[in-house]
Structures are given as C-alpha cells and as structure tokens.
Amino acid sequence: MANKVLMKGNEAIALAAVKGGVEAYFGYPITPQNEVSEYLSKYMFEQGRVFLQAESEVAAINMVYGAAASGKRVMTSSSSPGIALKQEGISYLAGSELPAVIVSVMRGGPGLGGIQPSQADYYQATRGGGNGDYHTIVFAPESIQETVDVMKEAFDVADYYRNPVMVLVDGLIGQMMEAVDFNRPVTKRFLPPKDWAAGGMNGHSGRNTICSLYLDPYELEAHNLKLQKKYQAAIQNETKFELVNMEDPDYVIVAYGTMARVVRSAIEILTKKKLNVGMIRPISVWPFPKAPFKAINRNCKGILVCEMSLGQMLDDVRIMNNGALPVGFFGRAGGIVPEPEEVVDAILHFEQRRVD
C-alpha cells in the first residue's frame, strides 16, 4: 500500500502520461476532462516539456500530428463533442502511420448533450468518424489504477504500431478519486528508433516525408493492405479482457469501464440469490475480444450486454456470439450511472431484455 497515492482520475491520467514519457500535450478545454490539461499545464512546464492550449480541438489534433510526424511522444485529451472534431486528424494520423495517444472522457450526447458520465461514444471510438479503412486501438479501463497502467502502455503501443491509440473512459473515472500506484511495471516492447520521422535532415540520413496521399489506386491499395497487416497483428497481440466468474455461469454479462464496476456489484447480489452470473469485461474494445465468447458454456442461458448507452458495444457482442446464445440488453443513457439492482432485475427478467 505504501506506493499508493489518492488521486483524481483526470490528474492520474496526466501524471501517467508524464510517466509514460509524453513530450508534448495539446488540448482544448471541455468538461469533464479539464483537469488533464490543468495538471499538465504546470507539470509539463516544470519538466521542460511542451504544453499548449490550442484554439480548438481541430487545431489540437493537428498540433499532435505535427509533433508526432517530427518524432515526438505526444498526446491530446478531450470529451465527446471535442473528440468528434478530432476525427479528421485521427484518420490522418492512421493514414500517415503516426503514433499518438488520444484520451476520450465520454459524456452524454448527441450534440452538446450533457456533462455526466456516459458510454455513448463507443461507436465514435471503435468505428471512428474519420474517413478511410483504418482502426484506432482503443483501451477502455474500469478503474483509475487500470487507466494509469493503460496510459503508460498506450504510448508504447502507439509507437510499436505507428498508429493512434485511444484511452476511452467516462466522466466518472475522470472525476472520482482512488488510490493508485504509478510504479507498476509496463510490458517491455522492442521499439525501433523513429528513423522515419521528419524532424529535420540533421536528425537522420536522407530526406524523410510524411504523407497519407496516394493518387495511384494500386499504391493506395498496397498501403491499405499494409495497414491491415498491422491491424491483424494488433488483434493478435493487443486484445485485452478480464473474465469474472466464468467457470459455469447461468448467464454472462458483457460490460466495460464504469458499467463493469456496477455489474461486479450486481453479480454479488445475484450470487446471494443463488444465480451464477459471469462477466466478460473487454479492456480493449478495438480489438474486441473474441476468444471468451467461443469459450462460453453451451448450457448458459444467455448473454446480457450492459452499457451506459442504448446499445453500441451490443453490435460487437452480436458479431462475436454469432447467433450461438440468446442476447439481451440493458442500458441507461443521458449520463445516468445505473444501480446494481437494475442489472440484477435485467438478469431476473432476461426474456424481456432479449434483442436477438
């Protein structure tokens, strides 16, 4: 316990980024993630690193693009409407094969929506609003400790794949406080030097260019196939999930982030009611875990997807389930964090929850 400090989620994200070696941060104010930039505005300055409040999210992600293209470890953070504005930039990062970390602290939508915690941007994160055949690697942690661990690793993952990585949390994780250890080890990866970066020819031999333009369709297809190969490797190596009580469950709940915490409490209540309920908790939502769905016991009565949205991850669960088991859905929207009893009730009345 000695290594733990009590910290607010957004500030922990900021400090984890520093520990993860971030060299530059660009962002634009938006609730509920302002503490990330407020913390970094002081800390980065003291450390002689770059902090800049951009004039918009569009500018911020493009500053990220410039810093990434010239070889620096860089990040931005924002919330729902702001992430919407960053989508063009994220597509360019993917197209130009540039590493960067984007923190998305979700609030309710659509439009200006609200500022309470939500999971309504699952599609935005995993499908993306940017153009083209690309993927963002997305981690969706459930606690501040896991957020810190994932943040530190995110920079390495981005560098390794030369691809944007998103850390997807909701406003609850951003705003609450928990005890957290910043010194947990990070998986060691071999990270080749950034000899591709365009930071001036005095930094490397020859001339480097960064671009995402391929006017020749055959060249562009070859580029698309090259990206696809990376995505396949990410599916192989970066899929992360946790299994809770999955030995021989009567029902399986699928939930991530804050919703998964609520489900944990619901499972305890259900156990007391002699119902055996397990949980598949995706930690990476792109790539989305496949193996645990294949491993579900066939006499399991159904899968309940729980989200703080009206059903987005549900699509991925349906794909992975592929019609094998009945699927039900429970969700609250608008920034409401459901009570465990609501999840208990959804399991007890699973037939009414069926959406398959």
Next chain:
Amino acid sequence: MDIKYQKSKGLTDKPLSYCPGCTHGIIHKLVAESLEELGLLDRTVGVASVGCSVFSYEFFNCDMIQCPHGRAAAVATGIKRTHPDGIVFTYQGDGDLASIGIAETIHAANRGENITIIFVNNAVYGMTGGQMAPTSLIGQKTTTSPMGRDAHMHGNPIHIAEMFSQIDGVAYLERCSVFNLRQVRNAKAAIKKAFTYQKEGRGFTMVELLSTCPVNWGKTPQDALKWVEEDMTKVFPLKVFKDAGVETHE
C-alpha cells in the same frame, strides 16, 4: 565549361507537377533558393498543405510533412514547439489558408509562433477545378460564381495581409508577386527575410504571393501575369505590412 545557373539544392529532382504558366513553380524556386542560401535545409521541416501544392512534399529537398486541408499552421506549431531549433515553414494556397484554415493561421500568428508561412494567393481553388475562393475578385467568374463574384451574395475578397498586420505576434509580413523579374527579385528578398527572422526567433512571419492560375482563369500565361499586375494588385496592394526589424516613426 562555366556553370552560369544551377537548380537549387533546395529542390529535389522530381519534375514539378504544375500547369504551364503557373507561378507556383517560381515560388517553389524562391523558397528553395532562400533556404539553401541561408544554409537552413538541414534543419528545415516543411508543411505541405492541400491544394495544387500538396505535392510540394516531393519537391522541397528537406524533411516534409503533408497535412489536412487548412491545418498547416497548427501542424507547424506542433513541429516548432517540439523542435525549437528547427526551421518550420508552411506552403499554403488561399483556399487552404484564407478559408478553411483561417482560424489556425490567425491563432498561430497571435501566439507569435516562430514559423514562416508562404501564402500563395491565386484568387481561386486551383486543385479542385476553379471554384470561387475567399480571395476571388469582385466580378471574377469561377465555376461556382458563374455570373461573377458579387459582393452582396459572396462577400468581398478577404485581405489576409491587411488583417494579419493587426496581430501583435507577427514579426514580418509582406505581400509580393512574381509577375515580372523585379517582382521575383523582391519576392525572394522577402522570403529570405522571413526565414532570417525565424532563424533569429523574432516571431511569426508570412509572405503573401499573388500567383497565377492560367488554367482556371481561362487565360494564357501572358494574360494571366497581366491580370495579376493590373487587376489583382489593385485589390491586393504589394507592400510591407509589418517589419519588426525596422523602427517605425508614427
């Protein structure tokens, strides 16, 4: 044999992709020569914007980064802030800078970002086939203003240099052109000065260059040069708008 003229080391061997009579090529040459003569090529990072000059990342012989439409000044900010000893320039058209990217450009200027913007104003969207630009002249026929630009319907041509001259972070700002030899020489001096100021860390520098688009203007290269000289300069006067290196007595 005596070598009288050589292509600048600031350009690669890639043949330029510009139309015959287009002055993008001359402006490329001036930027390349300036960087070479100032000995800056090794530590320069150029930002290629979206427009006919998008392929400038293949033409300038330094590290180059192609960026989204309008976002060059933000991308340049990201590079310069993380590489304060580098020389960073953007090469942008009028659609890119004065329309979709005006916010990024104004704020980079206002922060006094120590970068150089080469702003090529040809009063039209060249690459997409000749649509009206915010800089198109009143009466100018384009594919999206077939009856000619009308002030009531489309607004007046936007005066970028005049606007930016009001911004404190700007260290150097001149509007030039390349319609004759004298103007070419003058434009080169302006570009060189802008890069020199950047090297000295004086702040934001921009050179606006009135340029031709004979193809989309429906003019011969000669008539296009004449149109710049006689029509464009009336709306966009050529002058130094700001020079931090010169004492002003007002």
